[in-house]
Amino acid sequence: MKRTGRRTAVLAALTAAVLMAAPAVASAAPPASALDVSDTTLGAGDTFTVTEQLYNPTDFTITGAKAAVYAKESPIVDVVDLVSCTGSIAPCAQYLSSFRGGVGDLGPGDSATVTFTFRVKDDAIGGQYTLQHQFAGDNYAFGVEDGPAVTITAAQKADVKVALAATPRIGVFARVDYVVTVSNTGPASATGVRVTVNPGPNRTVTSMTGCTKSGTTLSCTFGTLSAGASATAKFTSEGGILAWGAFTTTAQRAASTPADPNAANDAASKKCTAYTGLYVTC
Numbered sequence: 001m002k003r004t005g006r007r008t009a010v011l012a013a014l015t016a017a018v019l020m021a022a023p024a025v026a027s028a029a030p031p032a033s034a035l036d037v038s039d040t041t042l043g044a045g046d047t048f049t050v051t052e053q054l055y056n057p058t059d060f061t062i063t064g065a066k067a068a069v070y071a072k073e074s075p076i077v078d079v080v081d082l083v084s085c086t087g088s089i090a091p092c093a094q095y096l097s098s099f100r101g102g103v104g105d106l107g108p109g110d111s112a113t114v115t116f117t118f119r120v121k122d123d124a125i126g127g128q129y130t131l132q133h134q135f136a137g138d139n140y141a142f143g144v145e146d147g148p149a150v151t152i153t154a155a156q157k158a159d160v161k162v163a164l165a166a167t168p169r170i171g172v173f174a175r176v177d178y179v180v181t182v183s184n185t186g187p188a189s190a191t192g193v194r195v196t197v198n199p200g201p202n203r204t205v206t207s208m209t210g211c212t213k214s215g216t217t218l219s220c221t222f223g224t225l226s227a228g229a230s231a232t233a234k235f236t237s238e239g240g241i242l243a244w245g246a247f248t249t250t251a252q253r254a255a256s257t258p259a260d261p262n263a264a265n266d267a268a269s270k271k272c273t274a275y276t277g278l279y280v281t282c
Helices: 002-021
Strands: 033-037 041-043 047-055 062-071 080-086 093-095 098-106 111-120 127-136 145-153 158-168 176-187 190-198 204-209 211-214 217-225 230-238 244-257 267-275 279-281
Touching: 033 127, 033 145, 047 062, 047 098, 047 127, 062 111, 098 111, 158 190, 158 244, 176 190, 176 217, 176 244, 190 230, 204 211, 211 230, 217 230
Parallel strands: 041 145, 158 267
Antiparallel strands: 033 047, 047 111, 062 098, 062 127, 080 111, 093 098, 127 145, 158 176, 176 230, 190 217, 190 244, 204 230, 211 217, 244 267, 267 279
C-alpha cells in the first residue's frame, strides 16, 4: 500500500511538471483581410455597408496598404455605386473593377478597418453576387478571397407606350377628333399612368373623355394597367372658321410607376394642316 501511494504521488508530480513546462498554444493570427456585410438581401436602390478588416501578418511593413472590394460574378462597379467610406486616409475610389480605400503603411502585426457604403444601381441585374476582398499594397499584395454572398432583386419595370390617332372632320371650325392610347408592354404592372397633351397653337379643346383641362394643356389619367393592357382617352379640338396652316398635337407620358425602361415610345404626335375651317388633313 505504501509503495502504491508513493508511485501515485511521483506520477502526479511528474505530470504537473510536464504541464508547467509545456509551452502555451499560440492563438491563430487573423487573416490578412476579412469582410462583413450589413445586409445580404438587397434590391435596386438599397444602401448597405461592407466592412473590410486588414491585418499585416508579415515581418515587414506593407506600404500604401489598401482595402479592395470586388464581386465574383460581375464587376462590382457595374452593380453598385460608392456612396462614402470611413477608415481610409483619403477618399475611397474605383480602381479598375474594384473599389479601394487606402489606410497608409501597415507594419508587422498592424491592422486597419475600412467601411464602404454602397448603393445598388437602379438598373442592376438581379442575382447572387459573391463579394471578394483583398489586402493590396504598393510593395506587396495578398490574394483575392471570397467573402459573403449578397442576393440582389432587380427593379420592377413597366414600359408604357403612348400612341395618338387623329381624324379630321369636314365642316366648319377645322375640327379634329383625337384618340390617345396607352399600352403597357410590361413586364410589371404600371400604376399612376398619366399623359399630358398639347393640342397645338391656336387650337381650342371643345370636348374630352378621360382628360381634364388646365389652361391649354390636357392631363389624361389612366390609373393602373397590367402588363399587356391598354386604355384610351379622347378629345376634340377646333381651330375656328378662319383656321389656316399646319399645327402639331403631342401626347407625352407624364407619370407611371415603376420605372419606364424605354423613353423612345413615351411620346406621340400628329401633324395636321387646316385649309380654312372647312377642310383639314392629317
